[in-house]
Amino acid sequence: MTSQDRTTPPPQQYAERSYRSPAALAGGALLLLLGLWLGGDALLRGDTHTRLTALFALLLGVPLVTAFTLRPLVRAGEERLVVRNPFRTITLPWTAVEGLRAGYSTEVLTDGATYQMWAIPVSLRQRKKAGRQAMRGTAARPRFGPHADAGDGPAPRAMADQALDELREVRERAAHRDTPRDEPVAVRWAYAVLAPLAVGAVGLVVMLAL
Structure with missing residues (x-):
């Protein structure tokens, strides 16, 4: 037997597993589409105040919805x-x-x-x-009987x-x-989520106060 034959086999590799919530993914996608449709309409048709309000609302809403629906993963x-x-x-x-x-x-x-x-x-x-x-x-x-264990599972x-x-x-x-x-x-x-969310929240408060 050669030294190569006596080599210890490598440990078995297992596939990585990922878990997400299908309901959250579907709900988040629908909310984002609705928000982008309403916000896009306000940005295109509204006056200056309405456009700024819609912009800050999107900066707040899109990261918030994404964070709680699309982002979670195990x-x-x-x-x-x-x-x-x-x-x-x-x-x-x-x-x-x-x-x-x-x-x-x-x-x-x-x-x-x-x-x-x-x-x-x-x-x-x-x-x-x-x-x-x-x-x-x-x-x-x-x-009892021959089928007593038929339902086991x-x-x-x-x-x-x-x-x-x-x-x-x-x-x-x-x-x-x-x-x-x-x-x-x-x-x-997740600063990529927190930063635009904070900017949107502050901006929206300012716009609603004006």
Whole structure:
């Protein structure tokens, strides 16, 4: 056997997972189209005061809608979890993640801090629907006979709970790999969103006061 044959195989690579809210994406796109249509009409047809008001309203509204609908994202890789929320992005190495939970919102827990994950909203309606489906499946399953286990399978889960189950699996895999232990949690503010939002808010207040 040659030295090449005795080489340890490289660790298995897993695809990066991304999570976003389809409802938020659709709602944000519709709101942006409506706002741009109304604001564009005011910019084209209005007087000077109306045009300036519309301009500042767009500077306020477009970043605000984008921040809460299109921007949120959760990306899970082999070494770290990236949580992009409306106004900041948190990069957490898996060694810093102590837990993941979903109450009224999904959260990632670290030593001394808790961060919400806006891209994975919790729907109580989905949870109730999944619970009803699970109960109907259990009630319809025969208790005895050759088909007693025919209905066995994964119980229905809400989308947020499914996403957290997948994230926990990625975290468990990361715990069995040799990864750096001293990588800090990084928090970056979204100044590209905050700057025009602040300018629009101040300008709109001034225009409405005139």
